[in-house]
Amino acid sequence: MSDHAGTITDAAAATSGPRLPDGRVPILISSDTAELVVEEAAAIRDWVRAHPDVDPARVGAHLLRTRPARRHRALVIAVDHSRLVDALDALAAGRVHPDVVRGAGAAAPRRIAYTYPGQGSQRPGMGTSYYRLSEHYRREVDTCHEQSMRLFGSSPRDYVLGELDADDPSATDVRTIQPALFMQMAGLTAMWDAAGATPALTVGHSQGEIAAAYRSGAMTLSDALTIVTIRARLVHELSPRGHTMAVVGIDVDECEDMLARNSGWAQLSVVNSAHILCISGKREAVLGMVDTLSAQGKFAKEIRVEYPAHTSIVSEYQPAFLDALGTYLENESMLAGTMPCIGATLGGAVDETMSLGDYWFWNLRNRVRFDKAMTDAAVGHRADFFIEMSEHPTLLLAMGETLSDVDEAGLAARPVIGTSRRDAVGLEEFTRNVAAVAVTDSGFRWEALQPADTAISTPNRRWAGSRTPSCVGSTCGPIVRRVATTRSTARAGPRGRPAMRCIGWSRRGDCASAGVCCRRDGSRSSTRPDSVPTSRVRSRPPHSSRGPRQSSSARAVSPWRPTPRFCWWGLRGRNPMVRWIIWPTSWSTVGGVADSIRCPSSSGG
Structure with missing residues (x-):
């Protein structure tokens, strides 16, 4: 595991963070494979153990806001720091813990x-x-x-x-x-x-x-x-008085046979399933059949309903x-x-x-x-x-x-x-x-649990073989994602476009440099807002790269779901199909971020 960390800052740092209905904190651990959930739990556990001063609510807020809820999930229901560490330790070791709820398989869209x-x-x-x-x-x-x-x-x-x-x-x-x-x-x-x-x-x-x-x-x-x-x-x-109902654990044929052999008035009124039925009728007759079934070792129990519901009398x-x-x-x-x-x-x-x-x-x-x-x-x-x-x-x-x-x-x-x-x-x-x-429904609305969060740093898994651009200055500014594309027809994306995969994250600090970026052909150009081609601007960043879906109103007020997305292509080493995607927190930071993405003439690749 890498000790690489990302920092998320929110203007509403004073809030209590995400909460479940009983007031406890949701700590979501997820990955694309069941095995990596265990590794992720171990990484978060080590970080939480090393930072006892960080409240679990801030950890939960950070994970929900910055990491997508992937297919294989475990949810730690955190009470305090020590129980959070114990629960994460149990999850990492594959043990059952009362504060951990884990999906039986991969989450999927549920109806x-x-x-x-x-x-x-x-x-x-x-x-x-x-x-x-x-x-x-x-x-x-x-x-x-x-x-x-x-x-x-x-x-x-x-x-x-x-x-x-x-x-x-x-x-x-x-x-x-x-x-x-x-x-x-x-x-x-x-x-x-x-x-x-x-x-x-x-x-x-x-x-x-x-x-x-x-x-x-x-x-x-x-x-x-x-x-x-x-x-x-x-x-x-x-309704006439003196009636009741009873639930019986027999099938329809046996129930109808029992009713036919009983001299009192009663009818089959409810079919809940093949072997869970209800009868309604005169209380004396119904209780007599309950006693008969109980004596045979079969389930039967009265339900006190004062009228003969679901019968011909109605x-x-x-x-x-x-x-x-x-x-x-x-x-x-x-x-x-x-x-x-x-x-x-x-x-x-x-x-x-x-x-x-x-x-x-x-x-x-x-x-x-x-x-x-x-x-x-x-x-x-x-x-x-x-x-x-x-x-x-x-x-x-x-x-x-x-x-x-x-x-x-x-x-x-x-x-x-x-x-x-x-x-x-x-x-x-x-x-x-x-x-x-x-942990079962991929359409679960996580935003229902998460108000604005606080600013902390937690470990991010580094993708195998990935490299991130150099960061300059303080750890503030927009998020930068490095994406590689492939022209393989077997992995083609929607509408025949080349498929893409994330190979790294980085964050750009303050930089006073002029906005310069690499074009796809390797040339440099200004990155001021008025010079960005409209074809490069998307309405919002893709769901899979920014965590759980939010409503349009939530995106409008969240500084971590900015509207514009800028894509710069550049020749990076031996891979000509690499681009950087930037979600800026403000227009003023676009130029500085772009300048930090080194051109082919720079060292490294």
Whole structure:
């Protein structure tokens, strides 16, 4: 490893640097091969160990801003200097460490599917820690609260935050529970969006389809709150009492055989996957079947739902449901949305031809076909990374079983993760899940984690056989990259252009010399801005050479993403196909940098 170092300076040096959702620091170690990740970790470890006065946040900021997130990645979740060194040491030695999340293979563009569960995982206080610790969750929940108060004069926020009295009957009231679940899922979605994930589609299960439609843009927030609130009130008023649901670990044939041999009233209501089903019916009949399956050593568990959801009884509710919606809805049908929304109601995507009143009645009445929805998401819409939006995982096993049967690649090619766990401390579990996305998805938005950074020097790997131009003066000024091109047709770049490879970096210091550079033919010319050929100016430097992508607004304010790029060609030694690419921090530095790139008449090559 080389001890060559580059220095990055940012005007906003007083900021705290990049942060993960739980406040810890992301230290990204990446390379184009898995083996080099280990070497990179060792180099960074040695540098960090030699500079105990440098805060991990500054190290993380420097690496994110100056080094591209390459295909093979490991993310160190840093707490302090000593634990950072321990984690880097473990990564360099190939050991497992609790502060290290490493990708199972090379990162690739992922089509992420936000997945929303139905009723069953709720509890009073399920959003307490998120509301206290996440600004984004808090803002979304407050927005839902304000809209709900405006529309209906009530809100489930007290349930979500656990601020109900111990004997408050609303803790088990469907009129509170279902709107509270929507509010919870909307808040968790805001957390994931703010953390850097970018969904390509949404998938909804039963009531979770309402949140899925809202995130996809198929429904407005007002319409989503109207559907979930009005429908819950209607169910409470019209449903016969004494019903419940249960999840059973058997296949459809065995379930139907069991129902046929039972004298009580119950129906198959949900197909989550081939061996994870739900039945709905009279509570006495459902509990009897739960006891029978448990005695046989098979999984069965009651889900307390006070109405016979997804059964034929719900057919009676349609006229009252449509009347109850009245003038509340802003739109009569689904909107186009910004991404597909796959629903378990029909096992496919919703579209603009679907009436809101009809669809959400079907959603309440129809058998839930989450297995079909998952298959359509994976095969029809090419989703290959699924994130469940719930406080505690409820659908992971079902998603895993369905995805395992999709094709030979199965679950290995389509990771499934949750948001957190009920017993998690703060946002630590959520942060680890965010890290899992970051090391797997090449489209992860790193800029979501990184404010402006501080000025430090860290080691840069020197490319084999590379040489860098001489540096004069102090270590300030623009970045200079040396690029070699090849005319090999086997390595031709886009549009038939010669392929290029980076063979070194350097940095030019202050220089009072006049701006002179080498042309491709070896002659010298001025490099003042008004003399630069327009064909040599590009709108922005290429992504692969400057680190993670940033939004246009971020590039506009970042001194390390300057707009102009100047390319000078020159004959360098025995390689006539070498050029220097300069990203200046200001026009005044262009001339000095160009002069430091020696002409063929200079010594060296």
